[in-house]
Amino acid sequence: MTGTGLLLAAALRRDRLVVVLWVVGIAGLWAAGVGGVGAAFDESARRGLVALLSAQPALLLARGAPAGTGLGAVMFVSTYSYLAVMVAFMMTFFAVRHSRGDEDAGRAELVRGTAVGRWAPLVATLLAGAIELVVVCGVTLAASVALGLPPLGSLLLATALAGVGVAAMLVGLLAGQVFPTSRAANGAAAIVVGVWFFVRGIGDALGEPSADLTRVESAWLSWASPIGWGALAHPYADEPWAPDGTPLLLFVAAAVVLGAVVVVLEARRELGRSLLPERPGRGAGSALLGWHPGGAPVGLTGRLLLGATVGWTVVGLVLGVMAGRLAPVIATALDDNPALAAIVTRLGEEGGGDAEGTFITALAGILGVIACAAAMQAVLRLRHEEQAHGELLLATPMRRSGWLGSHLLLGALAALTTLAGFTVVTGASLAASDDDRWRQLVDIAVTHLPLVAIYLAVGAALVAFLPSTVTWLGWVLLVGLMLVGEFAPLFGEAWAWIENISPFHWVANPLAADPDWTGSWWLLGVAAVLLAASVLRFRHRDALV
């Protein structure tokens, strides 16, 4: 354990800015929401909100099952799933950055060559992760108590987030031990977090609303997800339910099991090795790999992005399976509850679609974010390529505009396959149960194309204009604006304008009888201008290798 203290101090120092950003994101979202909802919604408004929520399985899936109509309960059900996902990503990124990432970069070797014990890096990482979690969850706890929420519930909320965080950290460490590169480890850990989110989501969507529409009893599936455990503690529940910390004990069990696996693997693992080893590959490159039409290295870029593209597409397919299988189930469930059916009918008249259509559109909204992420990730990858391989590549006759172009092209392709995978699977699944809504599904997918264009352009603009900040700012712009679009109504009247800055606000409603495409055209226009400026700039700036 020699050197643990020094390594811990170094890890905390290295992460200090990142932690501040996560605190702002996580505790900030929570506090802003509590303040906004507290000011804008009185008891009866909140009751209406919860009834609306209970009536829409898509919202139950995205947000969670309500457990009462108090301010804390409404806020919890509105934001907890997102907060938990943010904490989980914070910790998986943290874990991979401090384990596999260090080994990838060669830092681990440098550190291990000094007088540090075999277990010191791992222990320092665990401690640093715990400290960062305590900071984020502690600020969240302090903020909610300061805003007047019940202390017990707030403590349960903070504990639940911390529990999710610890589990995610261990998953990240495990992924770092299993996969040979930090990119693959991050991807795998993100998939695990996604599964947690959707398993809880499906459990809640299949839940049983109470007769007065103030709470929803989650289905058993929610118990299979760590994110679900926090929700099942019902931190701010009203009568007849009560806050109950028992489900949080599952976090302890999970941490012990995951932690034991991590320790056992680490004891056997040599520096730089992974459970999935690198196998020998082809001794020569295929003709496709070197394909560079017009000086655009499409073959190479395609190969580099292949894994991610397949991953995003699989996410689209899985969401499609969910949409296709759940939509009919949910429509049937509505028939059993007349109060719900009434609300759904009203919603349908307002939005223009039936229960299935609303559910699919809501799921497709999540898919839209994923398609944007796929597109932007492909473009942001260019910055990594420039830094790591720019010297080699820029000394070939490749064109810079072609280089950027190849990433834009493959980013667009990744987004399209993701959207198409969802559409085809959902459509086929529904068609199998005699529900032909291909036309509507294509409309839903098309409404997301302007968003994809925007995030292709955002990625390109960051690479071209702000190359040093590129990766984190891109994700802040994606997740931040998505959250703004999603949660702006909760922030109260004074902040209502803020939703206008989110591109997600301008997406056309595909269920409307006569969709308004004005916003979409604006998005496309902005994207085109941004793209043109980025291509010009990328051609004319110094290469930062």
Place this chain on the structure above:
Amino acid sequence: MRALDGLDLVVERGDVHGFLGPNGAGKSTAIRVLLGMLRASGGEARVLGMDPWHDTVAIHRRVAYVPGDVTLWPTLTGGEAIDTITRLRGHRAPAADRARLISAFDFDPRRKAKTYSKGNRQKVALIAAFASEADLYILDEPTSGLDPLMESVFQAEVRRIADRGATVLLSSHILSEVERLCSRVSIIRDGSIVESGTLDELRHLQHTVVAYRGPAPEGVPIADVSIDGERVRGSIAGEDVPAVLRWLGEHGARSVTLAPPSLEELFLRHYGDEPRVDRARAERAIGDRHADASEVVEARGAAEDAGAADDVRAVDDAGAVDDAGAVEDAAATAAPAHPTGHGRHSR
């Protein structure tokens, strides 16, 4: 801040030109300007007769480059990386050539790049370069990480491409490598070329150490004289050697030794604490990572007409020093085709 200031570099067609200088002197920055990755803020750079910033693609069709620090794609095998680079370069080697290089460098192309050591990563870039039929090879410390066996393979390959008539700009710290391969040498220090010429010329410029027993020197150009009894040591400029020898003979000097400066002394002189450039300028120049340099490197090409010189040329334009003396522009000029007496080196 300037990375390069008054850099004059000329590489003639068919030359193997050594490019030497201490760490941080600006070698890699100069090379990146030549490759169109950075844009010079002043002066003029020509590579193969073209502007490296505007004609980047056209130049790169005829250039092969080996960076000093090669980072590969972790998920590609070494063989795939080699083929990707050569195909992007557009002149792919015949399979036999590729196979010959892979075997000469004792390289396993089937492993994922992540598992390669530094030397093996370097081999990927070297094989990709030597498998390309380029007119100009720019090699930036290409042998860092190679073992001595591979070093000799490298030297053989450089001689092979030089015999073919290609031009080579070789940045290196390995003096024996430079001595064996290079016909001409330029030494860069704090962003400026401080010495340039053939090795013989450079040696000639340097002082030769003379030691003998006999009378104290009088009326001969011996400098830095130290006398211990009848033992005398001093240094003489290269052109004064015959006159000094004559004087020593006439005055009955015994045990005369004349030691020409070794290459190492030559470099130590420029690398070390005895800067030949103006201190103030040096301080302005150090540490800059940006390309707003008033330097120029010109690689001048005249491949169209055979027999024309193919230069990487830089000439200090003294007229460009401004009032403050802060900016010293170097204007690369198009050197006329001149078949040099030194010729290409392929010892």
